[in-house]
Structures are given as C-alpha cells and as structure tokens.
Amino acid sequence: MDIHVDEQSQPPKKQKFYQILYVQVIFAIIAGVTLGHFMPELGASLKPLGDAFIKIVKMIIAPVIFLTVVTGIAGMTNMGAVGRVTGKAMAYFLTFSTLALIVGMIVANLIQPGKGLNIDPAALEGDKVSTYVEKAQDASIVDFFMNIIPKTLISPLAGGDILQVLFVAVLFGLALAAVGEKGKPITDFLTTLTAPVFYLVGMLMKLAPIGAFGAMAYTIGAFGISSIGNLLLLIVTFYITSLLFVLLILGAVARYNGFSIIDLIRYIKDELWLVLGTSSSEAALPTLMNKMEKAGCEKSVVGLVIPTGYSFNLDGTNIYMTMAALFIAQACNIDLTIWEQITILLVAMISSKGAAGVTGAGFITLAATLSVVPALPVAGxxxxLGIDRFMSECRALTNLVGNACAAIVVARWDNALDKEQLDATLKNKVEA
Structure with missing residues (x-):
C-alpha cells in the first residue's frame, strides 16, 4: 500500500547559518563599518543603497497596515472594541512615554555628560540647526491632528503617511463590519490579498543586508568614528539608559503580563538588526506586525497598536529629548531650576506628539522643546548634530522594542491574546 505524505506536514528545512537574515545583516553592518572607516569617500558614496532599501520598505508599509487593520476590524463582532483597544493603547503610550522622559532627565542629572565642556552659547553656529527649528515651528499639535485627515479616501495609500492610512483603514473596516454579509466578499478578497502582500514583504526583506551595508558605510564614511570625540560620554550614557529602560521598566511590565522581555527581544532579533543597520524603525514595521500576529496577538489589535505606536510610543526618542536638552544646558554652564526642568518635561510630552511621523522627528522635537525654554539656546x-546619527540607531531600537511590548500588553488587557501561542512562540517551540 502506498503511503502518501503531505509535503506541508513536513517540518521546514533548517536554514544554514549564513542564510539567516539577521546573520546576513550583521555581516553587512561589519562590512559597511570597515569600508566606511578605511575608504570613507567610497563609503559615503554608498548612501543610495541604504536610502533605496528604506524607500522599498516604505512602498509596502501602507498596503500592509491597510489590509491588516481592515480585515481585523471587519472580523470584529463588537464595534465598541475598536474604541476600547485604541483607548487602552493610548493610556499605555502616555504612561510609558512620560516615564521615558523622566528617566532621561534623572540620568542626565546624575551623570551630567555635558559638564566641563564650558561652551559659550554665543559662539555656537545657529545656521546648522535652523532647518530643524523651522520644522519644529510648523509641527504644532493642532496641525499634527489635522494632518491625520487625508485629502481623499485613497490618497493615504499613495502618500504613505502612517496615521492617514490607519485613519482610513479604521473607517473602512468599521463600514465593512457594519454592512455585515454584504461586505463579506470584499473582506474575503482583502483577506486573500494579505497572503501575497506579506509574501512580497518577505521577498523585499532579502535586500536588507544590502541596505544595511550601504547605510553603515555611509554613516562611518561621512561622519567617521572619530567624530564621536568628547561627546562619547553622552552616547554611552544614552545607550545604557535606553538599555536599562528596556530591561528594567519594560521588563517589569512584561513580567507582570506573563512574558519575558528577553524572550521578546530574541524573537524580534531580525527586526532589531535590520533597524540597527538602517537606522530606521520603519524598515521593520511590516515584519514586526506579522510576527506579533504569529505570537498570538489578534490581528485587529496589532493593526491598531503597532502603527499608532510608531507615532505615539517613542520611548527611545523621549529619553533622548530630555537627556539632550540637559546636556546642552550642562555644556553651556546653564543651571536649570527644578521648575525649568519640569517645563522641559511638560513641553517635551506635547512636542513629541506634534512632530510624530516627521523625518528626523527626534531632532525636530528637541528644537520645539528648547525654543519654549528661554534659558536654553536652540543653537546648542x-x-x-554631528553625533545624532550615532544615537538614532538606539532611538529606533528602543522604539521598536517598546512597540512590540505594547502590542502584547494591550492585547492581553483586551483579552485578545492567545497566551499559549505566545509562550510557545517566544520560547521558540513553534516556527516564528
């Protein structure tokens, strides 16, 4: 008797180590740093490789968010769930964004990385930062919320603004759910369309090592390792603070909600290496959403929390903002009162939302914060500016881990988490 073996039931063939994405990205980063250091002109000329990869990923972000959110919401039986999930996500974002600001302020006061530089504020070049100040003035909180509303129903899919795509997707998903059986053919079509779109994401991710190589070669070639100079203490302090925030604060939240932050970091290591190489957390957005679904979070929760978190849950950016503001004060020998520091904190809470989603948001929000506190020179x-590129990687990494953690926590709060699947996935008992 012939025994038929279903090919799909066979375990997937184990990849050789050099075929694993994050291993390829690691080697690409090392190669990029080496080339940029020893052949800086050639390294700086490879900037288009990194830029091209980021553009390729951004090309697919809008369809991924739209399909995930629409099909997730259309499958909901309770329409109040959308508002409930959004409310819980916003409560989480506000709490931990504020904590990140406070942590950055406390560490900057304890370590004082800018002390001893003795810089005269009048001698600083204001021209270098004028562009960021102009963008910060344009990035008011009202303009930010008005910008969420797109010009047309389909323009967000062409423009790629994350919050506009999310806004249209939520409305369309609610409409599909409201019409019931009449909307089922469209829901089925969009659900089917999700498969090739995510397969396309997988195809595009194979280009990640090339993008990481180009981005790192450019960074080291253009700015040089030596450009870190005496600002090394600020960079080291920022990296250590961000690491402690992830391990201690997010770690405590994770433990309270029944999972390990270390296991989560191990699970999203591909995305973290990708972010490190490209200096952009957006590069990992499509695959992060897919992984959070596979980890047991409901599609609707992932679709609402992850894209929204990319604008509202910027833990790394917030740590950077208060730390950088106090660094400038210390470098210029400006003694800020506790009330001026609290003002910085409050302004940063608002400005970090006003410039969300803007390219170079970390620097723009810092400009917005400094411009409100008269004692601090914006020219500082x-x-x-020279080392911002070296800190952007850490901001992006911290933001990514924070959003992955937020997706699991909010899903658990909303009873939209398959705990057994989460445990099995994070412990590497199932194929990720």
Missing amino acids: MALI
Whole structure:
C-alpha cells in the first residue's frame, strides 16, 4: 500500500547559518563599518543603497497596515472594541512615554555628560540647526491632528503617511463590519490579498543586508568614528539608559503580563538588526506586525497598536529629548531650576506628539522643546548634530522594542491574546 505524505506536514528545512537574515545583516553592518572607516569617500558614496532599501520598505508599509487593520476590524463582532483597544493603547503610550522622559532627565542629572565642556552659547553656529527649528515651528499639535485627515479616501495609500492610512483603514473596516454579509466578499478578497502582500514583504526583506551595508558605510564614511570625540560620554550614557529602560521598566511590565522581555527581544532579533543597520524603525514595521500576529496577538489589535505606536510610543526618542536638552544646558554652564526642568518635561510630552511621523522627528522635537525654554539656546543643538546619527540607531531600537511590548500588553488587557501561542512562540517551540 502506498503511503502518501503531505509535503506541508513536513517540518521546514533548517536554514544554514549564513542564510539567516539577521546573520546576513550583521555581516553587512561589519562590512559597511570597515569600508566606511578605511575608504570613507567610497563609503559615503554608498548612501543610495541604504536610502533605496528604506524607500522599498516604505512602498509596502501602507498596503500592509491597510489590509491588516481592515480585515481585523471587519472580523470584529463588537464595534465598541475598536474604541476600547485604541483607548487602552493610548493610556499605555502616555504612561510609558512620560516615564521615558523622566528617566532621561534623572540620568542626565546624575551623570551630567555635558559638564566641563564650558561652551559659550554665543559662539555656537545657529545656521546648522535652523532647518530643524523651522520644522519644529510648523509641527504644532493642532496641525499634527489635522494632518491625520487625508485629502481623499485613497490618497493615504499613495502618500504613505502612517496615521492617514490607519485613519482610513479604521473607517473602512468599521463600514465593512457594519454592512455585515454584504461586505463579506470584499473582506474575503482583502483577506486573500494579505497572503501575497506579506509574501512580497518577505521577498523585499532579502535586500536588507544590502541596505544595511550601504547605510553603515555611509554613516562611518561621512561622519567617521572619530567624530564621536568628547561627546562619547553622552552616547554611552544614552545607550545604557535606553538599555536599562528596556530591561528594567519594560521588563517589569512584561513580567507582570506573563512574558519575558528577553524572550521578546530574541524573537524580534531580525527586526532589531535590520533597524540597527538602517537606522530606521520603519524598515521593520511590516515584519514586526506579522510576527506579533504569529505570537498570538489578534490581528485587529496589532493593526491598531503597532502603527499608532510608531507615532505615539517613542520611548527611545523621549529619553533622548530630555537627556539632550540637559546636556546642552550642562555644556553651556546653564543651571536649570527644578521648575525649568519640569517645563522641559511638560513641553517635551506635547512636542513629541506634534512632530510624530516627521523625518528626523527626534531632532525636530528637541528644537520645539528648547525654543519654549528661554534659558536654553536652540543653537546648542549644533553640539550634538554631528553625533545624532550615532544615537538614532538606539532611538529606533528602543522604539521598536517598546512597540512590540505594547502590542502584547494591550492585547492581553483586551483579552485578545492567545497566551499559549505566545509562550510557545517566544520560547521558540513553534516556527516564528
């Protein structure tokens, strides 16, 4: 008797180590740093490789968010669930964004990385930061919320603004759910369309090592390792603070909600290496959403929390903002009162939302914060402009881990988490 074996039931063939994406990205980063250091002109000329990869990923972000959110919401039986999930996500974002600001302020006061530089504020070059100041003035909180509303129903899919795509997707998903059986053919079509779109994401991710190589070669070639100079203490302090925030604060939240932050970091290591190589957390957005679904979070929760978190849950950016503001004050020998520091904190809470989703948001929000506190020279941003690129990786990494953690926590709060699947996935008992 012939025994038929279903090919799909066979375990997937184990990849050789050099075929694993994050291993390829690691080697690409090392190669990029080496080339940029020893052949800086050639390294700097490879910037288009990194830029092209980021553009390729951004090309697919809008369809991924739209399909995930629409099909997730259309499958909901309770329409109040959308508002409930959004409310819980916003409560989480506000709490931990504020904590990140406070942590950055406390560490900057304890370590005082800018002390001893003795820089005269009048000698600083304001021209270098004028562009960021102009963008910060344009990025008011009202303009930010008005910008969420797109010009047309389909323009967000062409423009790629994350919050506009999310806004249209939520409305369309609610409409599909409201019409019931009449909307089922469209829901089925969009659900079927999700498969090739995510397969396309997988195809595009194979280009990640090339993008990481180009981005790192450019960074080291253009700015040089030596450009870190005496600002090394600020960079090291920022990296250590962000690491402690992830391990201690997010770690405590994760433990309270029944999972390990270390296991989560291990699970999303591909995305973290990708972010490190490209200096952009957006590069990992499509695959992060897919992984959070596979980890047991409901599609609707992932679709609402992850894209929204990319604008409202910027833990790394917030740590950077208060730390950089106090660094400038210390470098210029400006003694800020506790009330001026609290003002910085409050302004940063608002400005971090006003410039969300804008390219270079970390620097723009810093400009917005400094411009409101008269004691601090906005031109002081020139002090850290040269090393901002070296800190952007850490901001992006921290933001990514924070959003992955937020997706699981909010899903658990909303009873939209398959705990057994989460445990099995994070412990590597099932194929990720």
